[in-house]
Amino acid sequence: MLVPEGFLFSAVEAGIKYQGRPDLGLIISEVPAAWAGVFTRNDFKAAPVLLALERLKNRETARAVLVNSGCANACTGPEGLSDAREILATLAQSLGVLPEEILPASTGVIGTRLPVPRIKDRLPELVSGLSRDKAALVARAMMTTDTFPKVVSRKIPGTGAVILGLAKGAGMIAPNMATMLAFLLTDAGVPAETLRRLLSEAVNQSFNRITVDGDTSTNDTVYLLANGRAGVLPREAEETFRKTLFEVCRELSYLMVKDGEGATKVVRIRVEGARDATEAERLARAVADSPLVKTAFFGEDPNWGRILVALGKLGLGLDPRGVEILVNEVPLVREGRGLSEEEARREMGRPEFTFRIRLSRGSASVEILTCDLSYEYIKINAEYRT
Amino acid sequence: MLVPEGFLFSAVEAGIKYQGRPDLGLIISEVPAAWAGVFTRNDFKAAPVLLALERLKNRETARAVLVNSGCANACTGPEGLSDAREILATLAQSLGVLPEEILPASTGVIGTRLPVPRIKDRLPELVSGLSRDKAALVARAMMTTDTFPKVVSRKIPGTGAVILGLAKGAGMIAPNMATMLAFLLTDAGVPAETLRRLLSEAVNQSFNRITVDGDTSTNDTVYLLANGRAGVLPREAEETFRKTLFEVCRELSYLMVKDGEGATKVVRIRVEGARDATEAERLARAVADSPLVKTAFFGEDPNWGRILVALGKLGLGLDPRGVEILVNEVPLVREGRGLSEEEARREMGRPEFTFRIRLSRGSASVEILTCDLSYEYIKINAEYRT
Numbered sequence: 001m002l003v004p005e006g007f008l009f010s011a012v013e014a015g016i017k018y019q020g021r022p023d024l025g026l027i028i029s030e031v032p033a034a035w036a037g038v039f040t041r042n043d044f045k046a047a048p049v050l051l052a053l054e055r056l057k058n059r060e061t062a063r064a065v066l067v068n069s070g071c072a073n074a075c076t077g078p079e080g081l082s083d084a085r086e087i088l089a090t091l092a093q094s095l096g097v098l099p100e101e102i103l104p105a106s107t108g109v110i111g112t113r114l115p116v117p118r119i120k121d122r123l124p125e126l127v128s129g130l131s132r133d134k135a136a137l138v139a140r141a142m143m144t145t146d147t148f149p150k151v152v153s154r155k156i157p158g159t160g161a162v163i164l165g166l167a168k169g170a171g172m173i174a175p176n177m178a179t180m181l182a183f184l185l186t187d188a189g190v191p192a193e194t195l196r197r198l199l200s201e202a203v204n205q206s207f208n209r210i211t212v213d214g215d216t217s218t219n220d221t222v223y224l225l226a227n228g229r230a231g232v233l234p235r236e237a238e239e240t241f242r243k244t245l246f247e248v249c250r251e252l253s254y255l256m257v258k259d260g261e262g263a264t265k266v267v268r269i270r271v272e273g274a275r276d277a278t279e280a281e282r283l284a285r286a287v288a289d290s291p292l293v294k295t296a297f298f299g300e301d302p303n304w305g306r307i308l309v310a311l312g313k314l315g316l317g318l319d320p321r322g323v324e325i326l327v328n329e330v331p332l333v334r335e336g337r338g339l340s341e342e343e344a345r346r347e348m349g350r351p352e353f354t355f356r357i358r359l360s361r362g363s364a365s366v367e368i369l370t371c372d373l374s375y376e377y378i379k380i381n382a383e384y385r386t
Numbered sequence: 387m388l389v390p391e392g393f394l395f396s397a398v399e400a401g402i403k404y405q406g407r408p409d410l411g412l413i414i415s416e417v418p419a420a421w422a423g424v425f426t427r428n429d430f431k432a433a434p435v436l437l438a439l440e441r442l443k444n445r446e447t448a449r450a451v452l453v454n455s456g457c458a459n460a461c462t463g464p465e466g467l468s469d470a471r472e473i474l475a476t477l478a479q480s481l482g483v484l485p486e487e488i489l490p491a492s493t494g495v496i497g498t499r500l501p502v503p504r505i506k507d508r509l510p511e512l513v514s515g516l517s518r519d520k521a522a523l524v525a526r527a528m529m530t531t532d533t534f535p536k537v538v539s540r541k542i543p544g545t546g547a548v549i550l551g552l553a554k555g556a557g558m559i560a561p562n563m564a565t566m567l568a569f570l571l572t573d574a575g576v577p578a579e580t581l582r583r584l585l586s587e588a589v590n591q592s593f594n595r596i597t598v599d600g601d602t603s604t605n606d607t608v609y610l611l612a613n614g615r616a617g618v619l620p621r622e623a624e625e626t627f628r629k630t631l632f633e634v635c636r637e638l639s640y641l642m643v644k645d646g647e648g649a650t651k652v653v654r655i656r657v658e659g660a661r662d663a664t665e666a667e668r669l670a671r672a673v674a675d676s677p678l679v680k681t682a683f684f685g686e687d688p689n690w691g692r693i694l695v696a697l698g699k700l701g702l703g704l705d706p707r708g709v710e711i712l713v714n715e716v717p718l719v720r721e722g723r724g725l726s727e728e729e730a731r732r733e734m735g736r737p738e739f740t741f742r743i744r745l746s747r748g749s750a751s752v753e754i755l756t757c758d759l760s761y762e763y764i765k766i767n768a769e770y771r772t
Contacts, residue, residue: 042698043697043703043705044722075691110691111690111723291677295768304496305460308461308496309428309430309604320430320463321463373764
């Protein structure tokens, strides 16, 4: 794993909810880092999100990210806010930074308070354990129903700098980035203003283009920190930086869908030939979020009727004769009518495939990543308390 | 069962898809009946819906309803239309009516053609079997994944007339009346214009207020036929007729949710204190359609966090402190914060319960009927070809 210069990592077991695994993680930058953040648009924002929004308004630099799993610290009222502030103040003192320089993130059960004394007890060990080689451990500490930690790193070509991404997310993943956390760290030197513009674009092209169950959480957070330890990014390398950032975000998004609760298939829903980007996205989401379509994916059933139903329900005035559907390269529907399904069924036997929906209304296209809906999703969500 | 005067029923096994059960049903009115129809808004309307829309434009009276299960005759192009026309022409001749006086309805698999010769072969038996006492058999012939036929009848108080309703629908039930058929028959004498106004209202208050999986089919159809055999409805009885019609529609809607694919619970989502009716409905649907909420219902888990997440994801600017949630009469959330869950969990152990979500934004309220999301839903839909 490539790790950007000047970042240190640590994780400990604080027993917030899980036993026998880390659930409290810390990332620090040895020098102040410019930062950007994108957050959930849910009305019920968790305490760490509210604190992060304060920081976003007031500060362009940050020194650390503190993350916990097992408790979302959401819907906990003013007490939840002061719990978070108390923990951050203690950690700040121990790190010798300001509390406002620490970016918080939580994920887990909604409506329960953080066990503040237990967390504060573990902070000294968390700080003393900081090292360059524990990024994967922080990714583990972020997990809830995730079955594997999500870590991606890339060199920024033509520079000595690196982008490292850590993420979690397996359910409640939808439109505006639901129950997902992602931390992007780079040693490139990029001003906060540029970071904020690029991060917002990158999130739209990646984390906002995946869906597991159409729900959006109280805690979604993406942080991007750039500490400049590999030098200032030359203006001519900005496009390369942008591309690498997008790649890292898209790869993390892919890993989240792959780890979608109970998912056995990753499916790309590609809509082409829509009137405009909004229409393309609405159509792709209607298909990607339909439980009937998603159960058909699970059953490896090329049930194009359900795809048409999902497309048609928006009432956009689609003409059946103008609809073509392909599974990977195999035609399944032409002029709104079904073709032989045998080959399409074979394609759906693979762990990943693409449904291409071609309209003849315009030239806009979009791709949304989704997964199938399986027995396991029900099991996880009927038994797990999010 | 109360059966309105002047209607006869018949059903036969045509082997369209199912074996050992009727799948072709016929209802006739001995005299011309005024009629109204409400249909799917899906862009991909099935052939019978397209034919019915023609009839709705051109005729105020009808003589018969022909229904089949096993094949939706949807996405079958011009051939599907001429299949339906051919069957209706043959039946019309046998009944001595015009083809335009027969209202068609189909439900079942999308994208396959009707077995026209086989159906035409069974028409003589279908016609010769007509009798007053086979309404329940027609309800059976309409079933697809339904586990029981849906029949409701009510006297119209203060008149000698009756309303009988037959319906089918178990999945793909959502916003604009998905994969559902309902036929409402009355011997009251009501002009077509009045029927059409009242039916549209009744559908909005009943079939459009239920959801199983958020999908909307190509074939949804509600017919209302009034043949006047019990005399002309006096103007002063119109309100009573309206109420009885609404009751029958609501009762049929309830039966559909109760029979929702894999459903083990019927849940009423009641939103009160919203700004306006649109806001109330959007919020109630966000909750009623959320797979995370629906799996929590299945798990009998009073997971109010998921309810808040669903409410908040619309980004309407809800204030957490203004949210109160009750399960039946048991308070679960007050000022956006969770209370003891023990009693709420007990309420959720019942086969039916109500989630009341009280906001303090205005005075609009709405109630949506939904069901839980269970293993059985996945099983039915991964294996059944809709």
